Amino acid sequence: MAQVLARELRVGRRAAHTRAYLIRRIISRTALYVFVTLMSLVFAAPLLWMLSTSLKDDPQVYRVPPIWIPHPIRPANYVEIFTRRPMGMYFLNTLRYALPTAAGVLISCSLVAYSFARLRWPGRDALFFLCLATMMIPYQVTMIPLYITFKTLGWINTYLPLVVPAFFGNAYYIFLLRQFFATIPEELSDAARVDGCSEGRILLRIILPLSKPALAVVGLFQFMGAWNDYLGPLIYLSREDMFPLALGLQSLRASFQEKLVWPYMMAASTMMILPVIIIFFLAQRSFIEGITVTGLKG
Numbered sequence: 322m323a324q325v326l327a328r329e330l331r332v333g334r335r336a337a338h339t340r341a342y343l344i345r346r347i348i349s350r351t352a353l354y355v356f357v358t359l360m361s362l363v364f365a366a367p368l369l370w371m372l373s374t375s376l377k378d379d380p381q382v383y384r385v386p387p388i389w390i391p392h393p394i395r396p397a398n399y400v401e402i403f404t405r406r407p408m409g410m411y412f413l414n415t416l417r418y419a420l421p422t423a424a425g426v427l428i429s430c431s432l433v434a435y436s437f438a439r440l441r442w443p444g445r446d447a448l449f450f451l452c453l454a455t456m457m458i459p460y461q462v463t464m465i466p467l468y469i470t471f472k473t474l475g476w477i478n479t480y481l482p483l484v485v486p487a488f489f490g491n492a493y494y495i496f497l498l499r500q501f502f503a504t505i506p507e508e509l510s511d512a513a514r515v516d517g518c519s520e521g522r523i524l525l526r527i528i529l530p531l532s533k534p535a536l537a538v539v540g541l542f543q544f545m546g547a548w549n550d551y552l553g554p555l556i557y558l559s560r561e562d563m564f565p566l567a568l569g570l571q572s573l574r575a576s577f578q579e580k581l582v583w584p585y586m587m588a589a590s591t592m593m594i595l596p597v598i599i600i601f602f603l604a605q606r607s608f609i610e611g612i613t614v615t616g617l618k619g
Contacts, residue, residue: 368594375399375587382583398588405576408589410562411569418480418565419547425487426494426543427536433490434498435524439510449499456492460552468556482557483550487543494539501535502528537604545597566593 369389374382375398377391402408436442437449471482505528513523529536551567558564564572566589573589 371587371590371594374583375591377584379582379584395584398584399592402573402585402589402592405585406569406573408566408569408573408592411564411566412592414563415548415565415567418483419544421480421484422487422547423540423544425484426491427540429488429490430494430498430539431524431529431532431536434495434502435520435528437495438499438502439507439523439528440520452492452495464556471557477557478560478563479557480563483547483553491543494543497539498532498535501532505531541600541604544600548593548597 373389373391376394376396377388378393378395381388381391433452437445437452467482467486471477474481476482476485509527509531510523513527518526549567550565551571554565554568558568561572570586570589570593574586577585
């Protein structure tokens with residue numbers, strides 16, 4: 322009888338400990354989710370305020386305390402900015418050099434990264450170190466020599482100074498792709514060589530299909546950099562019919578003679594940032610996977 326009571330007591334204690342553990346786990350997970358949600362709202366607040374302001378009229382922007390939900394809502398702000406500046410033309414101009422630069426970086430950096438990661442040749446590691454060292458050179462150091470070079474070539478007021486350098490590689494993207502290529506088993510390349518594949522065919526048929534996450538990261542980074550670039554177009558472009566969105570926003574801002582009308586500026590800014598957000602959400606799985614894996618192996 323005593324043994325039965327002791328066994329039941331142990332079972333009861335075990336069940337109590339299990340219930341306490343489950344309660345603590347539920348409380349901790351709930352607190353974690355609440356904290357993450359609050360932090361997400363904090364980081365999303367500037368984006369939400371931009372969207373809210375783009376739908377207000379001018380008096381609502383300066384109201385104290387500020388209002389988050391416009392009343393009345395003015396979607397006409399998005400239409401009216403096209404009457405002040407050719408925003409559609411700016412959008413197409415941005416695509417004209419953002420897409421080629423993304424393609425150029427993917428092509429050039431893939432070739433160089435494959436050479437550093439999979440081929441063995443004298444001086445490879447020293448040259449890779451030299452390539453990484455170029456990331457320490459500020460753009461301000463090379464800006465004037467590059468401008469003189471492109472002016473001598475007659476490329477000013479064209480998209481060539483913005484597009485052509487992308488086809489000569491980027492040290493940071495080379496590093497990312499080299500890290501990813503190094504994680505792919507060497508046996509796959511050896512088997513392909515036994516079957517008579519050249520190095521170019523191995524890269525095209527084996528390495529690149531297995532590297533889609535890293536390629537998505539590089540392509541998205543480069544596209545976002547070109548899409549948001551202000552300094553490059555400001556240096557090389559002076560014709561308004563060639564302006565991208567970054568310069569178009571500045572042109573829109575200068576069109577207000579009396580005072581800056583924030584709803585129009587926020588509407589134009591929302592239009593500028595929306596394509597990048599859409600692309601990120603469509604490619605977020607590959608993007609996050611590529612960011613995670615590229616740092617695993619050196």
